[in-house]
Amino acid sequence: xxxxxxxxxxxxxxxxxxxxxxxxxxxxxxxxxxxxxxxxxxxxxxxxxxxxxxxxxxxxxxxxxxxxxxxxxxxxxxxxxxxxxxxxxxxxxxxxxxxxxxxxxxxxxxxxxxxxxxxxxxxxxxxxxxxxxxxxxxxxxxxxxxxxxxxxxxxxxxxxxxxxxxx
Numbered sequence: 060x061x062x063x064x065x066x067x068x069x070x071x072x073x074x075x076x077x078x079x080x081x082x083x084x085x086x087x088x089x090x091x092x093x094x095x096x097x098x099x100x101x102x103x104x105x106x107x108x109x110x111x112x113x114x115x116x117x118x119x120x121x122x123x124x125x126x127x128x129x130x131x132x133x134x135x136x137x138x139x140x141x142x143x144x145x146x147x148x149x150x151x152x153x154x155x156x157x158x159x160x161x162x163x164x165x166x167x168x169x170x171x172x173x174x175x176x177x178x179x180x181x182x183x184x185x186x187x188x189x190x191x192x193x194x195x196x197x198x199x200x201x202x203x204x205x206x207x208x209x210x211x212x213x214x215x216x217x218x219x220x221x222x223x224x225x226x
Contacts, residue, residue: 102167105178107127108188121139124136147189
């Protein structure tokens with residue numbers, strides 16, 4: 060009977076306060092929710108995913124900065140160097156960067172880093188490795204380009220002829 064009462068109390072507390080049951084579990088959010096100052100997530104542990112772009116930047120104290128891009132929004136993540144070294148491909152014109160999942164603490168106005176929005180990352184999980192991008196040549200663009208050059212040359216030639224004529 061006593062065991063049943065304890066179980067009932069635990070169930071009641073878990074149902075009434077669901078946040079207590081998973082207090083250490085980070086909230087999974089989209090990056091657009093992260094940058095919204097109305098999210099109410101300031102100081103909370105969050106989990107989000109995106110593509111790592113640019114390169115690692117030194118962050119001091121054994122940390123580095125990674126820029127994570129998702130939904131057209133990039134967020135700076137301050138991570139221990141050992142965690143950041145899991146990332147091997149950084150997105151740029153030539154390649155897509157690693158797709159990662161970041162767990163860390165959201166700071167809407169970080170006092171430690173100049174009052175900017177950032178994430179103090181705790182862990183990085185590489186979801187997919189980066190791949191080279193292909194940039195096929197659009198040969199059809201040569202025709203309008205050459206036509207533009209011809210038109211520019213004709214206009215320049217006519218302007219010169221007009222200036223050379225005696226008045």
